[in-house]
Amino acid sequence: AQKVTQAQTEISVVEKEDVTLDCVYETRDTTYYLFWYKQPPSGELVFLIRRNSFDEQNEISGRYSWNFQKSTSSFNFTITASQVVDSAVYFCALLMEYGNKLVFGAGTILRVKS
Amino acid sequence: GAVVSQHPSRVICKSGTSVKIECRSLDFQATTMFWYRQFPKQSLMLMATSNEGSKATYEQGVEKDKFLINHASLTLSTLTVTSAHPEDSSFYICSARAGISARSNYGYTFGSGTRLTVV
Numbered sequence: 001a002q003k004v005t006q007a008q009t010e011i012s013v014v015e016k017e018d019v020t021l022d023c024v025y026e027t028r029d030t031t032y033y034l035f036w037y038k039q040p041p042s043g044e045l046v047f048l049i050r051r052n053s054f055d056e057q058n059e060i061s062g063r064y065s066w067n068f069q070k071s072t073s074s075f076n077f078t079i080t081a082s083q084v085v086d087s088a089v090y091f092c093a094l095l096m097e098y099g100n101k102l103v104f105g106a107g108t109i110l111r112v113k114s
Numbered sequence: 115g116a117v118v119s120q121h122p123s124r125v126i127c128k129s130g131t132s133v134k135i136e137c138r139s140l141d142f143q144a145t146t147m148f149w150y151r152q153f154p155k156q157s158l159m160l161m162a163t164s165n166e167g168s169k170a171t172y173e174q175g176v177e178k179d180k181f182l183i184n185h186a187s188l189t190l191s192t193l194t195v196t197s198a199h200p201e202d203s204s205f206y207i208c209s210a211r212a213g214i215s216a217r218s219n220y221g222y223t224f225g226s227g228t229r230l231t232v233v
Contacts, residue, residue: 035221043205045158045224091157095222100146102209102222106157 002027004094006105013082014113021077021108023092029053031097034068034075039089039107051075082112117141118210120225127198127232135193135228137208144210147191148222149183152205164191198232205229 003026013019025034036048049059051068059066063080079086092105117140127133137147146165150158164170164185172178180202182194191210195202208225 033221037224042226043207043229044226045207045209047221047223050221100163101148101160104157109155 002029002032002094002096002099002103004092004103004105006090006092006108008108009106010109010111012111012113015084016081017112018078018080019082019110019112021079021090021092021110023075023077023105025073025075025092025094027073027094027096029096033095033097035093035095035102036066036075036077037091037093039091041088045091048077079110082110084112084114086110087112116212116223118144118208118223118225120208120228122228123226124229125231127230129199129232130197132194132196133198133230135195135206135208135230137191137193137210137225139189139210139212139223142210142212142223143188144191144212145188146211147185148209148211149181149191149193150207150209152207152227154205158207161193195230198230200232203230203232 005024032053034051038046056068065078067076089107089109091107093102095102119138119140121136148163149161151161152158160173161176162170162172162183164183166185166188170183185191205227207227209222211222
């Protein structure tokens with residue numbers, strides 16, 4: 001069975017702090033895809049990144065970075081120098097190679113205070 | 115690219131009436147569309163998967179007759195909440211995927227969601 005665990009229900013930080021959102025996944029498949037989405041208060045889901053299981057390179061995009069480690073089945077997301085606009089719910093999700101359904105984690109609420 | 119438009123963004127309806135929510139892929143053909151429901155402070159719960167021209171596949175526990183899904187074209191899927199009741203009040207989000215495999219460049223694109231309130 002596939003499962004995504006986001007153990008952090010809610011995180012509060014002060015602006016300019018770095019913050020890491022954890023994501024641990026479970027799957028028996030060797031090929032799969034991992035996603036991160038941001039859901040601001042307005043409700044829409046904003047795609048942040050997709051990572052293929054065969055590509056363990058970490059990725060950096062501006063203040064965002066992702067650390068993918070197959071050995072620990074983790075795909076963590078770090079925001080550097082957080083800003084108030086980063087306040088949102090962040091979801092990690094898993095998709096099997098031949099699957100059709102995204103499996104979402106429970107989400108982590110991030111609050112960035114000024 | 116890869117934009118999904120969902121309408122309406124908010125709707126308030128009376129108990130017993132039906133409400134239709136539209137989900138359109140604007141710049142790509144969506145072979146598969148997904149409908150999710152999200153309760154406050156909770157994750158997205160997949161309700162059903164629809165492929166163009168065929169019947170939707172519902173997840174366990176989702177009432178087919180209550181939540182009617184139509185995917186008549188490659189760019190449009192609709193969710194109709196029939197005989198709505200206050201417990202149907204929720205945030206509904208659609209998602210569309212292009213291509214026939216998970217290797218599609220588009221991945222999954224989400225609509226902006228519809229907040230349904232049944233009074």
